[in-house]
Amino acid sequence: MIDIKLLRADSKKFYDSCKARGFDTEILDKFFMLDSKWKQNLRTLNDYKHEKNTMSLEISTMVKTGNTEISKLKDKVKDINDKIAIIEEEQKRIEIQRSETVHLIPNLLADDVPVCSGDDNSKIVKYCGHARVFTEDENYFKQNSMNSTDYDVMHVRPVDHQTIMEKYDLADLQRAGKIAGSRFYFLKNRLFKLELALINYAVDFLSQRNFTVMEPPFMINYTSMSGATDIETFKDALYKIEGDDLYLIATAEHPLASMLAGEILEEGELPLRLSGVSPCFRREAGAHGKDTKGIFRVHQFNKIEQFIYCKPEDSWDYFKELVSNAEDIYKSLDLPYRIVNICSGDLGSLAAKKYDIEVWYPSQGKFREVVSASNDTDYQARSLNIKYRTPDGNKFVHTLNSTAIATERVLVAIMENYQQENGIKVPDVLVPYTGFSQITTEVK
């Protein structure tokens, strides 16, 4: 959530930011309307309460001195109590409305976010790697990789991952569909082992970079979820457990962010580098018809997430650190990728800035998102009330998050980029984790 004091003091910033994101600025107008009402009410409420407290004190001294003429005063206080009750009820209503409104106001944009909308307008920051590109995709590839010339031309379209999975008996989507529905899967044999290898690789990788690795709760309650996300917008994306106040997490970011809710950290504890390994559950409502085949877009996938709590003045440095950690992973896996500066119209409301890493998928002839790194500045920390102690008082920390590996998407990327005539080569860095270097029909 945004800083109400800052909003009151510098409303123009917020109007500009909202416009750039394509948000309706009416919410800001609505906020100011409700806020002035709220302030007005608060004043009269406090005046009445003051009067009440004074009288109560008078009664107290009268009781002590044995004065019995207190019933008149009691009646007066009762009258005031009635008035207070009426205003308080109204104030509660206003507060709820105001808080709903405030939660709809998105974070202020960082200065270097491209102002526009639509995926195609996000700015390509960097391309890296050696790609395999089907002849027909050559122009598209060049246009979207800052004119990279580092690629092999394929004269036959590379095979898509669902075909590969079928051929080598690596998954069972049909039976998963039977028992759970579409967008679920059984991962089998060496593909499953490859997934375990990816998880272990990421865990080792992040441990070496000073992250505390952990497995978080896979379900959290409403309060935590709404603090960690923009829950009103994402309600349809989340699975709710019937009969309990629990939601399945859509990313480990949710528990990693809410775990410190309400806490005050010591300056020396920061930065706090945390990594969460968890399944992610997403309803993918509104994605009908998109990526319906295979395991690219599914209701349940595993992910290793990076999360950092830090001091406000350091957060842009840690943003770079998160992105370069992720980059180093894709470099080490030798997957061709580009980095995209997500434009204002596509940014989630928590993020001040977001970089995506997109890997080249040769069968699709497209770059597709595998990593999303955001600096949420103090927006998430304010909703969750996470501060740190400074000599000038307690201040909100900044929070940042980034994917390290979303395993299902990376498995797809490996199958597509590492395919050979009679199998899939395992990326070199993963071989120590898998114990095999090929996925073929011969061995399960």
Add this chain to the structure above:
RNA sequence: GCGGGGAUGGCCCAGUGGUACGGCGGCAGCCUGCUAAGCUGUUUCUCGAAAUGAGAGCAUGGGUUCAAAUCCCAUUCCCCGCGCCA
């Protein structure tokens, strides 16, 4: 799931209906040749330009009362014991 105990400011802890005691730590100042000790103040949130202004705040939500940390009801979490369980 059952029984018992508990939750108070950054931390520890007191408080059986009258408006949060005390300590520790942190910060600021005073005192000191320096350090330590000592002394004084301060320590959460909100409204307010500010006040030597006011309000709120004792796990959460209700209730009783002129007045609730305190009494009543419900809920959450933690600890101990029992039960169940991969």
